[in-house]
Amino acid sequence: MRHLPALTAALILAACAPAAKAPPASSITPVSDETPEALGDLSWTKGAMVAAADPRAVEAGLRVLSEGGNAVDAAIAVHAVLGLVEPQSSGIGGGAFMVYYDRASDEITVFDGRETAPAAAGPDWFSKDGKPMDFLTAWQSGRSVGVPGQIALYKTAHDAAGQGDWASLFQPAIELAEVGFEVSPRLAEVLASERLRAVIRLDDNPVTAAYFYPDGQPLAAGYRRTNAAYAATLAAVANEGPAAFYTGALAAEIVNATNEGPDGGNMTLDDLAGYEVKVRSALCGTLQSGYKICSAPPPSSGGITQNMIMGLYEHLRPGPTVNADESLLLKAFVDAQRLAYADRDHYVADADHVTVPSAELINPDYLEARAKEAFAPDGKVFPGDPGVVLGGEPMRPMWGEDPTTPGAGTTHISIIDLEGNAVSMTATVEAAFGSSRMAGGFLLNNELTDFSLIPEMGGKPVANAVAAGKRPRSSMSPTLVFDEAGDLFMVTGSPGGNSIVAYVSKTLMGVLEWGKTAQEAAALPNIIARGNTVGVEVDIDGGPEAAEALRGMGYTVEERTGENSGLHVIVVRDQGLEGGADPRREGVALSLR
Template sequence: MRWIAWCGAVILGTAQAALIEPEAATGFQAREVAWGQDYMAATANPYATEAAQAILAQGGSAVDAAITAQMVLTLTEPQSSGIGGGLFMLLWDAQAQQMVSLDGRETAPKAATPSLFMQDDATPMRWLDAVIGGRAVGTPGAVAALYQAHQRYGVLPWSTLLQPAIILAQEGFIVSPRLAKLLAAEINPGLQRPGPANRYFAPEGHWLEAGQRRTNPELAKTLTTLANAGAAGFYQGPLALRMVEAVQQDPDRPGLLTEADLAQYRAQWRKPVCTRYRRHSVCGMGPPSSGGIAVGQIMALLEPHDIKAIANDSVAFTHLYSQASRLAYADRGLYVADSDYVEVPTEALLDPAYLQRRGEALLSLTDPGQAQPGRVGGSNGADQTQPLPSTTHMVMADPQGNLLSLTSSIEMGFGSTVMVGGFLLNNQLTDFSLHPGSAPALAANRVQGGKRPRSSMAPTIVLDPQGQPSLALGSPGGSRIINYVSQMLVALLDWQLPLAEALALPRISHRNDYLLLESERSDPTLVEAMSAKGYDVKLGPLNSGVQVIQRAGKGWYGAADPRREGTALGGQMVERKSAH
């Protein structure tokens, strides 16, 4: 196959990554932890990881590798992300010795109003009605963000970076068990609608099955257009017109996207949000993502406590973590939205004095119940948002010393199910509050034309006490991403667990609603003890998908969450002798 040959030709010129066998995690198949002397890639899908590794082996940058990985994921993990969605990118710029972040979040069409999802009886649409079809489609931002990042940080030609996905789309990929399982479970009823998505995912009337080979010639054509024309090939011309027609002519819920919305879209470089934690600096995305603020709050609330001395599976830790989390989610729900449209008190929310006062709640011996937001100004109304967990994350370290953490999404599994040019369009507009609230207390995260919906995506990079990058991570998981990332930070910075052990820890989630413990992974005695403390305890799947890279001497460890299909691959650059 040409795709395998393309990757193999590159990898043969590198020293292969050494592998470290971790102890098997209970309930999970043992997952290898990769080692790379000069570079590392970890993504949610083996095809994407292999393609990214090959780009890094050629001397490509972390941004180059991420571009290639995202294009491949559009094909091989279509339920989670793709060029029809958006992303947030956090990058340590080794040359400038600074952290930068890029906002490639979708935007609401200019014609959208706060009543976008309201019905004639003054109630919001049923959520399931809102997410399927053209009405929920926002202006995609992934292609613009990746192209803009490449202009500043790219090393290899843009067209080269798209070739692995083009070849793979032409020759076919093997359908993964996860993709097949999600199709069989019919997690998105919209795929049953007649149209391109149904024909692609259910050829001959049956859902794709694990092990099948699937080509996508339409996507190959689309990516070829982008390879030749750059981002302009997506936001202008025939492809843009096809997207607009598909959204506006959706047979069930027509949307508002226009050619002008696409042509005017711009990704935004924004100031990262960084919080001190035990001499480290934990950096993430600022608004419109709530990830950086909420993760920062959780870590700051935990810092006064000797977490290292507390067992990771104990009642004491579960209680402290749950209390810190409920406070962060309370503030997130009221204050965080697109700061280009509403005032977000980011500094006030992360002020040490404010968090010290909020942290007094962690001293309670029982669960006080739902937390109220702190008072940092503003008169926002209640928010009604239900972000879903179909997202992807990747991390990259390149030979030049750059470190990248990138989270991207199309929102619900398989997005809006509107398919154009071989890819799915997002339904990210349902990340806005479906009910706008009432004056004067309007929801900060209400729909407005051109506005970016609030997100929980939390790409994170940690700087060590010397100000150098030591850790990059992130996860899919909807609004629970914040919990997954902050729990991993505790595992790595406080307990200093090996990557495999940290990834296998039973997940804990509290979004200021109830305590959710990972089913089949949590000790029954913990459930009983937390119930005795007054918690509303539930058991359920906490299907995190953390990808992580960690500095180890002069090289990098890389690993992927054993709950999903991700992999990590690293390597060492080989000096090429000049010809004589």
């Protein structure tokens, strides 16, 4: 692990203090004082921890763990609460990727609950009157709604690995929906944003307007908001399983809400009834340092990008004998991002529908060669060609360039349970409040605008073009890290649209390379190097200095404020679990003591 000396004028490499509005994350967690029976597998002596975007959701997860549930059970309870108290970010009307580590079997499983395009979808899905829809119209249209995968993911993961009572997992959320939850400052702030209200239909749609804007005013912080419809939906799922969601009256309500105007979709009851979770193998790579990074495979970007950025960085950073200043390490991180993003944007899509060279893109020989193609600071980015590098057929000409820009309505949950099992789950409705369409007390996603709205470029198909049953490419990167001995070392992930890739890699870089704690890594200034511009978060300590340093090296720097990362990180240390929660949101990392 490379530790950085202190800088007088800290760049990104200096940890910054959490914002005052954020609840404190936990420090290192000692072994629990619970009875041996409650501790489960006594060979695991680190305790348990839940890190998520709202304290009420974290408490729900801890409650499940204390009652004998495991990480999968806790993740379901946590997310069911988040769908109620943080509806702008995720919910059961969206989808998720869950990466689960079972310590007893030493196996990692990915549950792909990504939304799918309806059977009627095709290349002209986002056309209107014979012309391509503009993005904002598509964003709030019924055409943007994918078949939700979240409830099916809950059940598939629970059947495979859960050990708690299914129905009990929804009780914390049901109780909170019935008695009412206090609107958080962040939710109130988002609802009151005139900028957001100008581009979404949340206050135009009668159902959502009545819920979020009673008497025409946005919900205020501290307002107690009940949601009887959501409680009824979860009660039905608790009693009947996914059939209560994907068939019957609720399914009809989802279809009607999707297909009604303006710009209604073409979803059917068969689309809902036919939804299936994909159970996949994790995509893992091993760094020169010995750490193994595992994340979700395509259509997630996690497995490819996190391994690419960290692997490229190892080739781009100054050698251990070079007495380099920190600006060169910052440059290596930026260059690694630019290379990885260029490849991700070109190749990553639903591998069940198109060819995605996942193994080739994280192959060490390709990463070594790709690092030599690092773009000049003022140069234009382009994808590499792993086929050529690895002695096969060219791969780059398969696809046209893809300009897709995903939204940022997402959340992340990190959990380690009392037996040492772990979940990293990122869930989403795509944009803030999804499609602004509501059914059963929850919002429907607008995930299909994560597809390329343009099906071909330069006469070639775009890998991430719309197709029936296809899953749109995702930036979500739920990630687990293992040490040289193969033991679990880190759980991390974040929301944030296409910036998720950069946010998550920042925590990996901070902990694995720069010697930071989980909280310090989450609080570092965000630097997003996608394309020809480097975005630098300048309203965080160290950000202005990083922007100045990069500008001085010739990069085109976009100074950014209000970054929407929501990192939740757990690191396994010798003395216990160390948690970190992003100070930019309202999350916490709490332990079971």
